[in-house]
Amino acid sequence: MLQIPCPWCGPRDDNEFHYGGEAHIARPVKASELSDAEWAEYLFLKQNPKGPFTERWSHSAGCRRWFNVVRNTATDEIIEIYPMGELPKSPQGIKAYETNWRRESAAQKNAKAGASDK
Amino acid sequence: MKGSASGMRALKGGSSRYSIFALARNALSYHENWQKAWRSPEPKPEYDVIIVGGGGHGLATAYYLASVHGIRNVAVVEKGWIGGGNTGRNTTIIRSNYLWDESAGIYEHSLKLWEGLSQELNFNVMFSQRGVLTLAHSEHELKEMRRRVEAIRLNGIDSEVMTPAQIKKLVPIIDTAPTLRYPVMGGFIQKRGGTARHDAVAWGYARAADDLGVDIIQNCEVTGILREGGKVTGIETSRGTIRAKKVGCVTAGHSGVVAEMAGLHLPIDSRPLQALVSEPIKPCLDTVIMSNAVHMYISQSDKGELVMGAGVDSYNSYSQRGSLPTVEGLLAAAVELYPIVSRLRVLRTWGGIVDTCPDASPIISKTPLDGLYFNCGWGTGGFKATPGSGHVFAELIAKDEPNRISAPFSLNRFETGYLIDEHGAAGVAH
Ligand SMILES: Cc1cc2nc3c(=O)[nH]c(=O)nc-3n(C[C@H](O)[C@H](O)[C@H](O)COP(=O)(O)OP(=O)(O)OC[C@H]3O[C@@H](n4cnc5c(N)ncnc54)[C@H](O)[C@@H]3O)c2cc1C
Numbered sequence: 349m350l351q352i353p354c355p356w357c358g359p360r361d362d363n364e365f366h367y368g369g370e371a372h373i374a375r376p377v378k379a380s381e382l383s384d385a386e387w388a389e390y391l392f393l394k395q396n397p398k399g400p401f402t403e404r405w406s407h408s409a410g411c412r413r414w415f416n417v418v419r420n421t422a423t424d425e426i427i428e429i430y431p432m433g434e435l436p437k438s439p440q441g442i443k444a445y446e447t448n449w450r451r452e453s454a455a456q457k458n459a460k461a462g463a464s465d466k
Numbered sequence: 467m468k469g470s471a472s473g474m475r476a477l478k479g480g481s482s483r484y485s486i487f488a489l490a491r492n493a494l495s496y497h498e499n500w501q502k503a504w505r506s507p508e509p510k511p512e513y514d515v516i517i518v519g520g521g522g523h524g525l526a527t528a529y530y531l532a533s534v535h536g537i538r539n540v541a542v543v544e545k546g547w548i549g550g551g552n553t554g555r556n557t558t559i560i561r562s563n564y565l566w567d568e569s570a571g572i573y574e575h576s577l578k579l580w581e582g583l584s585q586e587l588n589f590n591v592m593f594s595q596r597g598v599l600t601l602a603h604s605e606h607e608l609k610e611m612r613r614r615v616e617a618i619r620l621n622g623i624d625s626e627v628m629t630p631a632q633i634k635k636l637v638p639i640i641d642t643a644p645t646l647r648y649p650v651m652g653g654f655i656q657k658r659g660g661t662a663r664h665d666a667v668a669w670g671y672a673r674a675a676d677d678l679g680v681d682i683i684q685n686c687e688v689t690g691i692l693r694e695g696g697k698v699t700g701i702e703t704s705r706g707t708i709r710a711k712k713v714g715c716v717t718a719g720h721s722g723v724v725a726e727m728a729g730l731h732l733p734i735d736s737r738p739l740q741a742l743v744s745e746p747i748k749p750c751l752d753t754v755i756m757s758n759a760v761h762m763y764i765s766q767s768d769k770g771e772l773v774m775g776a777g778v779d780s781y782n783s784y785s786q787r788g789s790l791p792t793v794e795g796l797l798a799a800a801v802e803l804y805p806i807v808s809r810l811r812v813l814r815t816w817g818g819i820v821d822t823c824p825d826a827s828p829i830i831s832k833t834p835l836d837g838l839y840f841n842c843g844w845g846t847g848g849f850k851a852t853p854g855s856g857h858v859f860a861e862l863i864a865k866d867e868p869n870r871i872s873a874p875f876s877l878n879r880f881e882t883g884y885l886i887d888e889h890g891a892a893g894v895a896h
């Protein structure tokens with residue numbers, strides 16, 4: 349069983365939590381300009397690494413708040429918990445974040461182009 | 467069997483066919499002289515085709531490459547032992563009663579192959595068509611079920627509605643009282659569905675493939691995929707480099723990891739799926755029963771254990787073990803529906819890592835790299851597809867073109883939006 353330390357409520361059994369999947373996915377800004385391949389990448393392609401993974405959980409049967417977790421998917425060890433909107437600070441979390449291609453996806457490039465158009 | 471196939475047998479020192487006569491002959495020498503079911507060769511420097519992953523699907527692919535397409539310079543490269551992944555961990559439910567035409571195509575193709583598999587492989591895979599019954603626990607499920615039954619029959623696949631009274635007669639241990647929290651309101655059965663012996667499927671395909679010249683290389687982990695100018699040229703392994711013109715990856719829960727070795731991303735999440743067995747008891751259940759609403763399914767193994775399972779755990783993991791709440795939920799449903807279960811002890815529980823796809827349908831596909839193919843995304847329900855999946859994947863690799871059955875399952879569907887949404891038929895019901 350996973351025991352997850354909620355930053356507000358302390359360690360609780362995993363069935364009190366709801367899994368939110370990958371964290372830090374870059375979302376498109378100019379969605380209408382994405383190609384089909386870019387849409388497919390944004391909607392469907394996954395990171396799914398074996399090792400440290402940045403992901404989101406919500407304490408749905410407790411305080412109902414969301415937070416980020418760095419977890420090693422090979423061992424289920426929880427390495428770090430950090431607030432939504434922030435970046436990981438542990439060395440393994442930083443590495444997982446930096447190698448995450450979904451934060452620098454085609455969609456995000458499109459978004460960057462959109463921002464510089466203005 | 468083609469002429470050169472028997473030549474290959476002769477090469478290895480005479481017929482290795484299993485038969486009543488072979489059994490009698492070997493009994494005289496106290497069964498000490500059975501020849502090995504397959505060789506353990508050293509990897510050659512180069513093959514025409516390398517199959518990565520020695521589960522049922524990988525071994526079946528190699529067998530059909532050799533037997534149907536005459537491609538025999540083939541290696542199956544497995545990081546552990548063959549069948550040690552999901553093939554040896556699954557609960558062996560076989561059926562073809564899916565909703566969509568594309569799924570009917572692949573799963574029914576597979577079911578037809580199961581029906582002749584023991585003879586074809588000369589290996590008893592213990593395919594038992596004991597029927598697969600799916601229960602409906604609400605008015606809505608009943609209506610949805612009737613729709614599905616008709617859709618399935620339109621595809622020429624057997625499917626019959628059952629009333630609670632008929633279900634009680636077929637399954638005496640079930641509680642059909644209308645007072646249950648989720649009462650049994652009806653069900654539908656595929657009588658040609660059933661179970662098979664998981665290990666025997668891996669061993670049978672391995673032995674038959676080896677007999678046709680395929681090298682089965684165990685304890686050999688693939689660590690890299692070699693490429694030159696958009697084309698695959700081989701693999702890097704824990705036992706050195708092996709070159710190949712074509713590489714087919716069939717690594718189930720590890721498909722994402724292997725795809726990354728080739729710089730590709732897949733629409734797959736790897737999740738734990740658990741199952742358990744009770745202590746063995748006398749025969750009391752001669753069919754397979756599943757309930758989507760209460761998330762559990764049950765059958766009885768030939769050893770007498772009640773085999774039970776549920777849906778996947780909610781989070782990504784490669785740890786090959788799941789969470790206790792999933793097991794608790796499954797047992798609560800089991801005790802409610804089959805009260806005798808409350809008196810039994812759990813003998814063992816285990817987990818496998820399944821490759822779940824957004825539309826609960828598999829990927830059988832070419833990739834942007836020439837000569838690299840993927841067969842994955844079977845998630846919680848690929849055991850039943852083992853023969854059919856291997857059969858069409860072998861053709862895709864041999865001809866570099868999908869056939870009518872495999873074409874809808876290409877990676878391309880995530881771009882075109884032509885998804886094959888089988889969540890209704892595949893959620894809990896493996
Ligand atoms: C608990 C459970 C119950 C299930 N119940 C059912 C059921 O009732 N009916 C049904 O139809 N399906 C069921 N399934 C699903 C089914 O088991 C799978 O879909 C199917 O076995 C996948 O087949 P495979 O041959 O591709 O996978 P596997 O048998 O997992 O084979 C993949 C192989 O690839 C190897 N591999 C991975 N990485 C590498 C590498 N880098 N180098 C070399 N080798 C590698 C692995 O070691 C493994 O042996 C269940 C699964 C589980 C876990």
Ligand SMILES: [Zn+2]
Nearest residue numbers: 354357407411
């Ligand atoms: Zn909390």
